[in-house]
Amino acid sequence: MADSLTLSPPKKLDAGSVKIADVSKTFRVEGRTVHALDSVSLSIEAGEFISIVGPSGCGKSTLLRFLAGLDGPDSGRIIVDGEAIDRPSLRRGIVFQDHRLLPWFSVEKNIGLSLHSVSGSEVEKRERVQYLIDLVGLTGFEKALPHELSGGMSQRAAIARGLAPRPPLLLLDEPLGALDSLTRSHLQDELLAIWEREKCTVVMVTHDVEEAIYLSDRVVVMEPRPGRISQIFNIRNARPRYRDDPEFVTTRREITELLGSQKKKNH
């Protein structure tokens, strides 16, 4: 049974369009300059499912943090729904790479915290939290503290927390990285179902090329030093997709080869 907060229609259709224009960012790390992002541009339509793949350190998390509004670029602009981002917002939900559950709160309270600043009655919020706990398969662990969870369970609780306020733009940083393959493919399907139901925009970072192709409308491949987009793959196959479909396999090989050639070039 879904609850009223879950069933009410998405607040605003067509929300969650993103325009990243010429974004650059450098960090100073131990006296060296790291070009985390170098004139990255990307337009994302409302309702699109985008995956970002690329080797470690190519700026994926940095880009996601900019979209969330936790950090800003040195130059360039990021526009979401026509407005420049200047701070975090519940309309842009982020699931961090390191789950970041608060150690002093139970699973339930951690998820509930993301509804703290959302309107709605306590009862509605509790139902929404329970619905999400069931959805990510943590039933029975409502009262557990994060240190009592496995890595994968923590990750799932973090996903539930990210989903709870129903953000029109959902930012996921390797959300399924710590999961076993069975839970992983189950949650991939759940993610697709949520995306189709909520009509939200999803930007997901992943290391798993197959996962990216399985889920996304477009797969953005990035490369490091300096962090930039090397190629964007349109995935046109109708959903549900099959991983042994010839077109699927071809795309996977192309992306894998591209990532492999980057590796050679950078070594």
Next chain:
Amino acid sequence: MTASSNRVSQAGLIWRALVLPAALIIIWAVLDAFSLLNSNILVSPTKVLVTAYQGFADGSIPGATAATLLRALTGWTIGASVGLVVGVLIGLSGIARGLFDPSISSLRQIALFAWIPLFSAWFGNGEIMKVTLISLGAFFPMALGAQAGCQNVPAPFREVGRALELSRFATLTKIILPAAVPAILTGLELSLNIAWLGTFGAEYLIGTGYINGMGDGLGAYLAAAREYARMDQVLLGVLFLALIGVALDRLVIGLSRRLIPWRTA
């Protein structure tokens, strides 16, 4: 499995901690048995036991202990409460930090008992003076602990608060204060320790003997014992101070472990 093996090692630890005191008592008893003790320096263990029995029978030991405990806990409660509020304020607000931090850091450098001349001029040598002194001692570690805790909340947790659009108040109650709890509890433990030591000092040094007649508490008990060269009472008093000090310490540490299960896991 792990729980029981933990318990075994806990009991083992307790036994190990008792080895040294037991050895000292045995040496003490042996020296006494061979009449090697100079009673001006050290009396026999049995004499201390007899004095303890008498002290309990006439109520002087429980009375002194109760007075000291009450005084220490009063001073601790006041000092730690004020310290918590001030520490949190300084930890949260740059303005408060600029206003208070330099003064507090400077005042902290003054040894607690160096305040005695000043305080006795202001408050006399009675209860108010003693409790003020103890509170002051308890204040600093608590303020410092609370400040450190609020200032050092890990950035990832703060970001969660920002991402979830928590209000300032919700950020304080749901993120900053819980994150600061371990540091606050450490401050609480330290401030109790200082309050306990300070209470003895206050009782021993202030308002005992010649000037204002006898005060009460274990400190006054010891001061009197020394005055009348009662080595048995001196030993008994010291023993009690140590025992109760350790008990208080363990109690607070045990309670704080329970409050932060995610820390001890």
